[in-house]
Amino acid sequence: MLSKAFAMGLKQTIFIPISLLVIGMSSTAVFAQLNKLYNPIPLPSTYEVADTLSDKDIPTGQGGFARDYMVKLNKGDNLAIDLSSDNFDSIVTLLGPDGTTVAENDDGPDGSSNSLLFTRITQAGMYIVRVRSFGETGVGAFKLKVTRLQPIK
Incomplete structure (x- = not known):
């Protein structure tokens, strides 16, 4: 039982940072696109x-x-x-x-x-x-x- 709970907690712990990483990468890509789009x-x-x-x-x-x-x-x-x-x-x-x-x-x-x-x-x-x-x-x-x-x- 302990190992199953540990494994579920590990999955949840890994899932959150990956989500944040994806969001961070997406916003970085958006800012890069904005810089490409507007260049006086x-x-x-x-x-x-x-x-x-x-x-x-x-x-x-x-x-x-x-x-x-x-x-x-x-x-x-x-x-x-x-x-x-x-x-x-x-x-x-x-x-x-x-x-x-x-x-x-x-x-x-x-x-x-x-x-x-x-x-x-x-x-x-x-x-x-x-x-x-x-x-x-x-x-x-x-x-x-x-x-x-x-x-x-």
């Missing part, structure tokens, strides 16, 4: 990029797509972010280090569907410049330029 592109040192938005980019849930670029910004930086495309109605969004929206622009002051955003950075850190199409306006080539504005002396 570092903005080149020129702070300019000519690229293409495609249906392989981040779905917005509104029929369009988005592409994210990482940029390190300093407290006090004054920025102009210019996004233009002949292929889609563009929206540019600046996301802060904590993921919140710092600023966003849909249409520039020239009356076109290009985007021009001006903002001042209040906290140093890694920011995301998100390029996206408005609604279902599509995909295609675009140009993005981030300019650090200098005060007039």
Whole structure:
């Protein structure tokens, strides 16, 4: 009787850690997949990029797509972010280090569907410049330029 109880206890003891191991492996696999799925592109040192938005980019849930670029910004930086495309109605969004929206622009002051955003950075850190199409306006080539504005002396 003792050996049967011991054997049943051993099975239960082994079963629990294996379950936890499987759960641990599953969550590790999920985190690995998330890291593969979301990988913002570092903005080149020129702070300019000519690229293409495609249906392989981040779905917005509104029929369009988005592409994210990482940029390190300093407290006090004054920025102009210019996004233009002949292929889609563009929206540019600046996301802060904590993921919140710092600023966003849909249409520039020239009356076109290009985007021009001006903002001042209040906290140093890694920011995301998100390029996206408005609604279902599509995909295609675009140009993005981030300019650090200098005060007039």
